[in-house]
Amino acid sequence: MNETTQTVIVPASDKSTRRDFLYIATAAFGTLGAAASLVPFVSNMNPDASTLAAGSPVELDLTKVAPGQQVVVRWRSRPVFVTHRTPEAVQKLKDPALLAMLADPKSSEVQQPPYVENWHRSVKPEFGLVIGICTHLGCIPIFEPQPNPTTPAPNWPGGYFCPCHGSKYDLAGRVYQGVPAPYNLPVPPHHFLSDTMVRIGENPPNSNFEFSSIEQI
Numbered sequence: 001m002n003e004t005t006q007t008v009i010v011p012a013s014d015k016s017t018r019r020d021f022l023y024i025a026t027a028a029f030g031t032l033g034a035a036a037s038l039v040p041f042v043s044n045m046n047p048d049a050s051t052l053a054a055g056s057p058v059e060l061d062l063t064k065v066a067p068g069q070q071v072v073v074r075w076r077s078r079p080v081f082v083t084h085r086t087p088e089a090v091q092k093l094k095d096p097a098l099l100a101m102l103a104d105p106k107s108s109e110v111q112q113p114p115y116v117e118n119w120h121r122s123v124k125p126e127f128g129l130v131i132g133i134c135t136h137l138g139c140i141p142i143f144e145p146q147p148n149p150t151t152p153a154p155n156w157p158g159g160y161f162c163p164c165h166g167s168k169y170d171l172a173g174r175v176y177q178g179v180p181a182p183y184n185l186p187v188p189p190h191h192f193l194s195d196t197m198v199r200i201g202e203n204p205p206n207s208n209f210e211f212s213s214i215e216q217i
C-alpha cells in the first residue's frame, strides 16, 4: 500500500449554520493503483461538476477497493469515505469492549437511513460508507484503520481520527464517548445495483429517506 496525501476542499453544508465556510483539510488516504485512479474523481469532480453539486447519484465499482482500503468519492460536494473492511475489522465492530466506549453504539440518533440502522451501519458488513465530515466543527477525519500505541493518539484503537480537536470514530463512523464530536458520522443514502456496484446518493426502491433529515451533517 502506498500512502499519499491530498488536499480536500469541501464547501459548506447546505444545512449547518455553524460551518458556513469552506473547510480546507488535509486527509491521508491509503491507495492502491485502482484506488489511485479514483482520486481524480475527488479532485476534478468528474463527471460534470454541476451535476454532482446538484446531488445526482454517483456509482462506484467496489471491486476496485481492496480489503483494508478506503477511497473517497465526492457527492453533493461532500467527501464520502468508502471502506472495504477486512473480516477482522467487521468482527471488531461487534466487540463489547468497543461498544462500551461509543457514544451511540446502536445508531439511535438519526445520522443514517433506517435501512442501515444495524451493527455495521451499512448495507453489506464488508463495505462502509460515511460522510467524511466531523460532526464537531466539520474537519475531515483521517482514515487510520490499524490500532497503534502512539499514533495518531495514545492507545489508538483504529478507525477515524479528527486532527482538529481529537474526536475519534470507529470504522463504522460511530463516535467515541468523551470527545468533542456529538454525533456519529452521517451515512449517505445508497444501494447496491449488483454485488459489487454501489450507487451513492439514492435509496433502495423501498425507501424514501431524506438525506436532509439527518441530525448533523
Ligand code: FES
Residues within 6 Å of the ligand: 134, 135, 136, 137, 138, 139, 162, 163, 164, 165, 166, 167, 180, 181
Ligand atoms: S472538528 Fe473534528 S474534533 Fe473538532
